[in-house]
Every structure is written in structure tokens, then in C-alpha cells.
Amino acid sequence: MSIRLTDISKRFGAFTALTDINLTARPGEFLALLGPSGSGKTTLLRIIAGLEFPERGTVHFEGSDITGLSVAERRIGFVFQQYALFKHMTVAENIGFGLSVRPRRERPSRRAIRARAQELLDLVQLGDLGNRLPAQLSGGQRQRVALARALAVDPTLLLLDEPFGALDAKVRKELRHWLRGFHDRVGLTSIFVTHDQGEALEVADRVVVMSNGAIEQIGTPAEVYDAPANAFVFDFVGESNRIPVTAADGKAIFRGSALDVDANGVRGPGELFFRPHDARIGSVDEVGIDAIVSLVRPREGRVRVESAIDGVSGPIELDVAPDAAPTPGQAIRIVPTRARVFADRIAGARAA
């Protein structure tokens, strides 16, 4: 099912949660809403679900306006961050709940509900746990029960609020893979909320990066990672270094020397961004950024070098081959191999 959000705005009292959100999801797409806490991503998900209603704007499912419909009328599956399983019901009763509350005419028989619950239990690979209580399951199992329960009502859309948020790191990674595979098998349009960029990049078809109630960028994982639309996205999606520069004649200039980095149309004060793996240690006759190594430690087959630049706050990190690793205290010249310049929002605003 396709979804179209048009000019969605939402306030909670004096707090503006969302401003003019426009977004479409294609049928069968797996979309991630990525952003820090307070960016409005969960509010947006709840508006799509019908658990929250926008002040302005419309929500269309498959071309028809459903902005005023309640959550019960929208036929969506919603998976809550804390699972929200019904503690006093068994796993099978939880899964069958959606069918058992249907009006008598549409309600399947007890036997049929039980069979459907079993089918879904098999689908989420919890086949023989139907008679357990939620409290007797692990976090990952509960998460899958919550998913099965949401799927039991044959939703046209699956919405997941921080689906891996309450799990420990290892289970998280497993479930991530599993959910992606599951989505590909079931083919349901799905949207999930996360604050973890790794999760969003790994699982989603497209990532919607949000901050302060607005969308910063919508793109495939490769697009938001390799071609961030702005400084926020660069900083939030993946690790990044940030160095103040001046842009002139189409080049980024750091302390008088013009780096081999395109200014990206910026003039005046700007910030140079590059990822730790997009820089190398150059020789003394190359143009680069001088820094003093403060820490060297191995990291996933490479060596992570932390260095300090006089007058720049925060460490500058780069990943180098183990045989090229410097020692702490050594002076190095950092040469970014792939970097981007964005206008310094704060300095720009001050100048204007």
C-alpha cells in the first residue's frame, strides 16, 4: 500500500513537534524514520497510525484521505517499543486478540483463531511457545510475538516504533537481519522509527533523516551516507570530523592553505566534514591539516587514530592501515580524500 503525507504539522501545547512534513512511501517499501530524540519521528509514526492527529495536513493511504480515521479503522499493524503485550494472556491469546475482538459476524471461530495464531507463531519461528505467558519469554521473543500479533489482523501497513530499542546488542543485530528478511518475504509496506543510524542504513530501503520536527533528507542508505544533504545529516548518519574552514575561489581553505576539496558552492565561513575512513596521513610536502596524535587503537582490521588540532574542539579521527599507524605525540598531516564543505549555519546567520 502507498502512503502520502502532505504538509503535516503537529504541536503539543507550545512545543512544535512537526512542521510541514511531506513524505511518500511506495507499496512494499521498507522506510526508516531516523533522527535524534525529540526530532518528531515517533510523533510522525503515530500520526500515520492514527494514534495521534495532525493540526494541519493530510494522510492518504492508497490515494484516499484517511486523516480523520481512528487507529482501529486504518487496518495497520503497530509494534510498540516496549511490545505492549497483554500480560495476562498467553502468547497465542495475544496473537489472536485482534481477531477475537471483531464483531460477531466477522469473527472467525475459536478454532480458526487458534490456527491462525499457530500459523503466525510458525512464521515468526516461535512455533511451540503459544501457551507461555509474555513474562516467560526473552526480549527478542516478545518482540516477535508483538510482530505476529500485529500481523494477525492482516494489516495493509506495518509500523514499528524503535523495534530493537529494548534489546541487547547481539539480539538486536540478529533481529535486524531477521526483520529485513521477513519484510522481503511478506512484502508489506513497513515504516520503522530508530535513532540508530546503523540500523536504518542496514535495514531500510530508504531513510528519512529528521531533526527538530522537519525532514532533513530522504534517500537510499547509500545516498544519505555518501551524499548527505547538509551538515546535520553528515554528522548524524555515520561518524564524521568537523573542521572550520573558509571557502574562497571554489576551494576550502584551512589556515591559509587551500585544500584539495571543492567548496560545494559555499562562500565565506564554512565547515569541512569528512568521515574517518575518508582521510589519510600525508607527507610533509602535501597540503593538509596539521594535527598531533593523541590516541592509537586497533579497530576492525584498521587502526583508529585520534588527533588534536590546535584551536579546534574535539578529536579528529581517521582510520589508517596498521602498518601506517603513527604513535601518540607524533605530528601528522591529515589529507582528506573525500570531504564536503557546508556553510556554517551559525556563523552564516551571524554574518547575515
Place this chain on the structure above:
Amino acid sequence: MTRGAASTPLARAALLGIALAFLGVFLVAPLVAVFAEALSKGFAAYGAALIERDALSAVRLTLLVAAISVPLNIVFGLAASWAIAKFDFRGKSVLITLIDLPFSVSPVVSGLIYVLLFGAQGWFGPWLRAHDVEIIFAVPGLVLATMFITFPFVARELIPLMQEQGRDDEEAALSLGASGWQTFRRVTLPNIRWGLLYGVLLCNARAMGEFGAVSVVSGHIRGKTNTMPLHVEILYNEYNFAAAFAVASLLALLALVTLTLKSILEWRYGIHGRTGY
């Protein structure tokens, strides 16, 4: 270190002793006294005092008042705590304060409020008399006063519980297509059942035992508007100690039963709280 180790059991014993002595003097001794006095003239006199016409009438009236006011308080308590815990609205804090009002007002004042409103000289007195409706010095007045006194019990028990549980379960049920009533009956009610029972138990104990507010609106008409606590007072004032304590022993028994049920519930409740996630 040796001194500390030596003094700890001593301190513990002393504290325990003080606590037990306190309990003995203020709780056990009166309780024993009630039963001792009640039975001071033998079991026959005890039985006779209980099946005496006015005593039976007092018991019946007490049960009737509780039977009306407790269910109404359950409905009110559920509605108020549901509204407070699950929805945001203007004036929420005012409502919470209002629910606490009966706790902070002297019961005598609570009774007087109804006399001022519905008594012969009260605001609605003339109108009520013209339409032949009796509230003060009659059963409706007793029920009103009892409800006023007891209405925080259920709500006060449920509000924190429901707030702690949040709205996720309800939202999950709604998202699965359940109606509001289905959500309440199949999700909310099972989640709060132990807390609700606990509140009902305390509410009932207070409804049956209330004296002050009921005393003001009752008029003390023997065999008609006397509840058990009022009947005890009348008998006592008439120096009929054995009978007074006999009826009082029933109230004491109610207290013991309430305490036992309360402990059982707390135990269940505790187990429940721990397995919850």
C-alpha cells in the same frame, strides 16, 4: 567494630520491642478488650444483643449503605482514574485535588454539607419537602454522606497504578481493532484487577465503619436510620456496655477480615508486580 557488632542485635531487639509494645498497647489490647467486654455477660447475652431488633436493623442498614455506595464508588473511581491516567485534559490537576478533598475535610463537615443542602432549613429543603422527598435523617442522606467520605479510596488506588502502566496496552488493543469497551474489559480491567479489589476492600471497610459524617445526617432514629457505628454509640451512652461491645465486635471482626484479605491481596499483588515487565 566489636562494639558495633554487639550493639546491632541489641538495637534491633530494642526497636522490635518498642514496635511490639506499641502494637500491643494501641491495637491488640483494645481488640481484646472489645471481645472481652462483649462476652463479659456470657455467650447468650452476646447472641441476644446481636439478634435484638434494633441491632439487626443497624446491621441491615449498614450493609444496604455499603451495597449502594461501594458499587457507585467503583464506577466513579474507575471513570476518574481512567480519565486521569489515560487522557490529557485541562483541569486534570483540579480533578485530582477534588478527589483528595474528602481526605482533608473533617467527616463532620462532610455531613454538615448535606444538611445545609438538603436539610429542612437547607437550600433544597423546601423544594424537597414540597415533593415529599426525604434525604436528611433517611437512607439517601446516609448513602450520600458515605459516598462522599469513601470516594477517594478506589480512585486513589487506581490512579498511580494506571499511570505507571501507561497507555501502550490500550493503544495496542485499539490498533488491533478493539472497541473502547472491549479494550477496557479485556485489557485495562485485567491489568488493574488486584489494585481495584484492594481499593474496593478499603472502601467497603470505611463505608461500613464511617461514623462522623453519617452521624450528622442520620438523626439517630432507632431501628430506622442507625448504622452499626451509630448503634454502638447509642448503646454505650445508655450504659448498655455488653450490647455496645457485642455490636462493636462485629465491626472489629470486619476489620480483621479486611486486614486478612488485604494481606492476601498484597501478597498476590506483590507477586504480580514482580513478574510484570
